[in-house]
Every structure is written in C-alpha cells, then in structure tokens.
Amino acid sequence: MNSTDNNARTEQMEIDASAKWPVLVFFGSAILWLIAGGALQLIASIQLHTPSFLAGCAWTTYGRVAPAAQNALIYGWGMNAAFAFGLWLMARLSATTLRHGGWLFVAAKFWNIGVTLGLLGILGRFSTSFELLEMPRFVTLILLAGYAMIGVWAVTTFSIRNTENVYASQWYLFGAAFWFPWLYAIAQIMLLKAPVRGVLQPVVNAWYVHGLYGLWFIPVALAAAYYFLPKILGKPIANYYLAALAFWWLVGTTAFAGGSRLIGAPVPVWISTLGAVANFLLVVPVVVIALNLFGTLSGRYSALQSSITLRFIFVSILGFVLASAFNLALSMRGFAQVVQFTLMTDLRDWLIFYACFSTAMFGAAYFILPRLTGKEWRSTILVKTHFFTTALGVVLLTAGLAAAGWQQGHLLNDATVPFGDITKVLTFWFTFRSIGLIVLLIGHLAFLINFVWIACPLNSRGTPLASFHQPPDLSLPNPAKAATEGHA
Amino acid sequence: MKNGLALFLGAFVILALSWAGLLLTAHQQLGSLSQYKDPTDDVLYPQPLSGVADQGRLVYQDLGCVSCHTQQVRHEGFGSDIERKWGLRGSYARDYIRDNTVFIGQSRLGPDLRNTGSLELHPYADAEYFYKLLYAPHSVAPGTNMPAYTFLFDVHPLAGRQPSDKAISLPGKYAPGAGYEVVPTLRARALVAYLMSLKDPFDYPTERNLNAAAAPAKEGAH
Numbered sequence: 001m002n003s004t005d006n007n008a009r010t011e012q013m014e015i016d017a018s019a020k021w022p023v024l025v026f027f028g029s030a031i032l033w034l035i036a037g038g039a040l041q042l043i044a045s046i047q048l049h050t051p052s053f054l055a056g057c058a059w060t061t062y063g064r065v066a067p068a069a070q071n072a073l074i075y076g077w078g079m080n081a082a083f084a085f086g087l088w089l090m091a092r093l094s095a096t097t098l099r100h101g102g103w104l105f106v107a108a109k110f111w112n113i114g115v116t117l118g119l120l121g122i123l124g125r126f127s128t129s130f131e132l133l134e135m136p137r138f139v140t141l142i143l144l145a146g147y148a149m150i151g152v153w154a155v156t157t158f159s160i161r162n163t164e165n166v167y168a169s170q171w172y173l174f175g176a177a178f179w180f181p182w183l184y185a186i187a188q189i190m191l192l193k194a195p196v197r198g199v200l201q202p203v204v205n206a207w208y209v210h211g212l213y214g215l216w217f218i219p220v221a222l223a224a225a226y227y228f229l230p231k232i233l234g235k236p237i238a239n240y241y242l243a244a245l246a247f248w249w250l251v252g253t254t255a256f257a258g259g260s261r262l263i264g265a266p267v268p269v270w271i272s273t274l275g276a277v278a279n280f281l282l283v284v285p286v287v288v289i290a291l292n293l294f295g296t297l298s299g300r301y302s303a304l305q306s307s308i309t310l311r312f313i314f315v316s317i318l319g320f321v322l323a324s325a326f327n328l329a330l331s332m333r334g335f336a337q338v339v340q341f342t343l344m345t346d347l348r349d350w351l352i353f354y355a356c357f358s359t360a361m362f363g364a365a366y367f368i369l370p371r372l373t374g375k376e377w378r379s380t381i382l383v384k385t386h387f388f389t390t391a392l393g394v395v396l397l398t399a400g401l402a403a404a405g406w407q408q409g410h411l412l413n414d415a416t417v418p419f420g421d422i423t424k425v426l427t428f429w430f431t432f433r434s435i436g437l438i439v440l441l442i443g444h445l446a447f448l449i450n451f452v453w454i455a456c457p458l459n460s461r462g463t464p465l466a467s468f469h470q471p472p473d474l475s476l477p478n479p480a481k482a483a484t485e486g487h488a
Numbered sequence: 489m490k491n492g493l494a495l496f497l498g499a500f501v502i503l504a505l506s507w508a509g510l511l512l513t514a515h516q517q518l519g520s521l522s523q524y525k526d527p528t529d530d531v532l533y534p535q536p537l538s539g540v541a542d543q544g545r546l547v548y549q550d551l552g553c554v555s556c557h558t559q560q561v562r563h564e565g566f567g568s569d570i571e572r573k574w575g576l577r578g579s580y581a582r583d584y585i586r587d588n589t590v591f592i593g594q595s596r597l598g599p600d601l602r603n604t605g606s607l608e609l610h611p612y613a614d615a616e617y618f619y620k621l622l623y624a625p626h627s628v629a630p631g632t633n634m635p636a637y638t639f640l641f642d643v644h645p646l647a648g649r650q651p652s653d654k655a656i657s658l659p660g661k662y663a664p665g666a667g668y669e670v671v672p673t674l675r676a677r678a679l680v681a682y683l684m685s686l687k688d689p690f691d692y693p694t695e696r697n698l699n700a701a702a703a704p705a706k707e708g709a710h
Contacts, residue, residue, distance in 0.1 A: 047633075047635065048597070048633055049633065051625075051632075051633045051634070051635050051636070052636075055635050055636050055638075056636065056638050056639060057639065058551075058639045061551060061552070061635055061637070061639075062552070062555065062556070062635050063551045063552020063553055063554070063555045063556070063635075064550075064551065064552050066552065066555045067552055067555065125550040126550065127549065127550050127552055128549065128589075129548075129549040129550075129552060129554045129589065129591060131594070134552075158492065159492060166491075166492065166495065171495060174492075174495055174496075174499070175495070175499045178496070178499045178500070178503075179499065179503055182503055183503075186507060186511075190511070195588070195589075196515065196519070197518075197519060197521075197585055198518060198521060198581060198582075198584040198585040198587070198590060199518060199581045199584045199590055199592070200511075200514060200515055200518055200519065201589070201590040202590055202592045203510070203511065203514050204511060207506070207507075207510055207511060211506075215503075248498065251499075251502055252502050255502050255503065255505070255506035256506055256509065256510065258506075258510065259510060261594070264560075264562045264563070264566050264567070265560055265592055266560055266578070266579040266580055266581050266583065266584065266592070267514070267518075267581060268514065268517055268518070268581070271510070271514060274509075274510070333566070337566055337567050340567075340594075341558055341593075341594060341595055341596035342595075342596065345594055345595065346595070412567070412568075412572075412596060413567055413568045414568070415568045415571035415572045419598070419599050419629075419632075420629060420630065420631050420632060423597075423631065423632055423633050424631060426597070426633075427633070430633075
C-alpha cells in the first residue's frame, strides 16, 4: 500500500517537474494582466463618478478604457490562468508528463503579444465595439496561432493518457479547450471578416459572449472544483454517477442560452425565448453539480479552515450557483424589463468571471505553485489578505451592483425622472464600485508579491522549502479511482 | 465515461447544433431583409447613411460610445422607452439593415440614441447641440458623467484672422476665452453627421401588423 502510494507520488513529482516552467510562465503573465486589467477597470470606474479624471485624451477616454480593462481581464488574466491550470491538471489526470514544453513558451509569447497589441489597438482607435471582441482584427490570427499550440498540446496529452478512466475534470477541460477556438473563430468570421447584416451581428455577438462565459470559464472553474474537493478532502465526489449527466446537460443547454441576452431586442422573439427555456433547463444540472460538490463538502466544512485552496473553491462554487440563478432571473421578461441595461447586467457576467472563475484559479494557484517550486508561500499574512479581500470584495460588489441595478432600472422605467437625476443617484454606486475594486486590487497585489517570492529564482532564496503533509494532501487516491465508482 | 471519442463527438455535436440552430436559422430568417418601398412617396426605407455619416459611425465605434448608450427602442409595454421619447415606436430588425456595424448595446448609463437625430422627438437636438455636448457636456447637461471629447476639437487663437465659420459658440464658462475659437475637427463633424442620421421615422406596415398581433399577447402576459 505504502509503496504504491510512493510510486504515485514520484510519478506526480515527475509530472509536476515537467510542467513547472510553462505553468509558471502562464500564471506569471496571468497575474500581471490581473493587476493591469484591475488598474484599467479602476480608472474606468472612477471616470463614472469623476468624469474629468484622465479625460481630454483619446487614449484614456471611458469608452476605450472600459473595454480595454475587460479585455485585459478576460484574455490576459482569465485565459492565461486557465491555460496554466488546465495544462497542469490535464497532465496530472492523464498521468503523463508534459512533453515538448518548449513550444508552450512560444505559445505563451504569441498569446501575450496578441493581447498586448489588441489592447493598444483598442486604446489607439481600432476598437470594433463588439463586446469582448473589441480587439482589432489583425490580432485574431496571432491569438489563434498561440491558442492552437496550447490546445493541440492539451489534446495530445489527453490522448496519450495512461489512465483508464476519464475523470469529470477532464470532460470539462477537454470540452472547453475544444469549444473556445471554434466560438472565437466563428464569431470573428461572422462579425469582422465577412460581417453578417443588420441585427444578426448582435445575435452572433451574444452567442459568442455567452459561449465564452458558459463554455469556457465555467467549465474550467468546475474542473477545478471537481478536482480539488476530492483531492484535498480525501473522499470521492458525492453521487458521482450523476456528474456525467450534469456535464452533458449543462453544456448542451448552455450552448443555446445565448439568446437570453437579447430580450426585447429587435430580433425575432424565438431567439430570446429559446435562451430563456435553455436557462430554465439549466436548473437541473446546476442542482446536480451543487449536490456533487456540496455533498462532498458536507460534514467536512472544518477542512476549510486549514486549506486556502478549499476556501477559494468554496467561494467559486457559491459564485457558480449565484451566477446561474442570476442568468435565469435575467432571462425572465418581468425582471429583465426592469434591470436590463443596468449595472445588474454587468453583475451577471462579473459573477461568472470573477466570483466563480477567478476565485477557482486563485485556489488552484495556491495548490499548484508550492508543488511545482518545492517552496512554501512565504507570507501567510499576504495569503490571508488575499482571501479576505476577495471574499469581502465579492460580497460588497454583488450586493452593491444588485441594489444599484435594481434602483437604476426603476428610475429608467419612470419616464418622469430626468436623465440627469439618474446619473446623480448612480454617482453613489459608482463610488461604491470603485471602493470595491480597490479592495480587490489590494488582494491581487498581495497575491503578486507572494507569487514573486515563490516563483522567481532570485527572490525566492529566503523562502522556506515546502513540506507536504501526507494525508489528506498528497497521498490521495487519484480522483480517477473515484471515477471508477461512478462507472462500475 | 471512458471513451475519448465519445467526448469529442459530443462536444462537436453540441457546438454544431448550437451554431446551426441559432445562427444559421436566424440568418435564414433575417439575412435577406430588404428595404421597403413606401407606395405613397416611392422612397425606399430605411434610407442609407450618407458617406460622412458612415465615417461618423467609425468614430462612434472607436470611441466606444456603445459602452454607455444603447441603440434599440423597446416596444410599448416593455419598459418606458417610448414615454422617454427614445423613439416613436419600438425598433424592428429592418431598421438596422442600413448600418454597417450594429450598436444595439447593452448598457444604459446614458439615454438610448436610436432616434437621437429626430427633431420631431427632440426639437433641441441640432448640430450645435451635439457639438456643445461633445466639447463640454456640462454646458447642455449639467452634472452628467458623459465624458468631454475635447480632443475632437481644435482650439485656435484668432490672432486677427477671420473666425472660422465652423467655430461653435459656447456659453461663457465653457468658452476658451477671448481671442480663441473652438473648431470641430473632421472626426467631430463626421460623428455629428452620424448622430443626426440616427432616426427611424418610417413605420413599416408589415412590421406594424406583426406588432399589433403580438401586443395583446404581451398585455395578457403581464
């Protein structure tokens, strides 16, 4: 027993060693983008309550800074972090080392240069104004080339796997890796290369945006939850046999839910109706996934105390459930009539991207990096600060933006209220949002400092070496074992 | 699930179905919408944008006005867009076939602009008004958070020259001071031409009938 455990451990260490540099490079780029995007986001937010801030220069006008911030966060932080986590987990779950890792550096270069050029393009007058596709057309090929190298690598790792079962996290990762390039390429072709006419453009745009959130960011976050819960708690996923059903149901309906973003828009009604129906059907897989994940946690909540990864994953699962509820609410006509076009719409996407996805990546980083570098996180205070500010920021912004959107929607629908009065009311909420973003930014800076200490060979000299406790940390039955139960 | 192939096929089928079901079907339905000829005056609607206005569309696009402004009027009974004078009627898909890029938007930090160029709805909204709004938003909308687009204007010293006939007049506090004039650049002029072109004056009988049929159902759903 002990010797097989030891074998499994050496194997894991080998895999981790092979993944070390690519993962560090992707995580490092991700964190830098997180800070840069957060700073841009803060500038945009400040401009809404203090419009003279950095006004008067075309490069920093609100209409460019806001999309630039969004793109930096989504394609800079979000994608890089997902690459880092996804590559590492794919290698571990496929029980194979990462081969030809050098290509991944090239891929990372391509991707990050593409994002940088894209942002400069947005700030320097080449924005396309299509949501999440604002980057000018010429970066598309750079991004797709970068992605191709990463995606091919992920698929190759998956196909040379040394395991018999394919675990839930792998379904989600594989699906996401497959869907993103198609969504992106199709949207690029239909919107920029050979643009479709009229309101088909917003339809394609909504399809892409919804796909990016629902078929890329959510699956990656769920892959993390399905992996880390059993791994850290040392017990299989509760009711695992339902997980496959939930997976297919979730992704199959999400793919049709994009139209729900177009309620009341000048497009045929069936588009938003189909979206609303899809969002209704999504209740089932969301409940099943919640049963899987909370069921695994039940009775073991005390473990949250000792594992920072678990705590972040816990927030991520809550974020997932909340975001799904929001999506459903926003696709109902009565509710949409009030809160459509308000800050509540921002909140829906922010919940998916930040509360669900980003927190999962934080959790993953806290687990992965010590294992790759063999070092401890140097400052526990900074780790705690990061978690505390994230949790606080999520609560503040969720409550604040929900209340703000509700109020804004009612004022907009009361035609007797002049527009200037609405702006006046919102000024308070814009200020509130700036404060929330500052709170988050503090946490991100804490994360960055700790990351530099653990990852940078020069700076990490004073950092203590990591020692991993045996159970329940590393000697865990690999989750594939849990998988067998579901597939007897 | 043991089979990688099943996973791959499943993922592929889901995406293909969603693309075909949503985008292709919508394309079938909307891709061939054409202008409508008004039998009374023999004019085709929606009327195409002028060349300058279409350049202004590019300015609107690169400055990201869409982050604060929608361009879609919701129909009577769904929100109060009509009461707010954002349109004479709700927007139809056909209205947008003249736009090379469609900015229906999803955020209303500012008012809807689909009919901002309609003097019937907003008698004050002439070129002068738009220039003032862009150069010094507070001069026409006190307390607003719409950013100033001063970089779309040149501020010249007059230095004894004839004032430019394009110069805009600004109320005292916002004026650049004696001996200076504010002249919109080409980009500003294109943008204002675009804003003034934003109106959907014609109500298509085909769409109106569809709408009339749909309205009672909406009422019932309330």
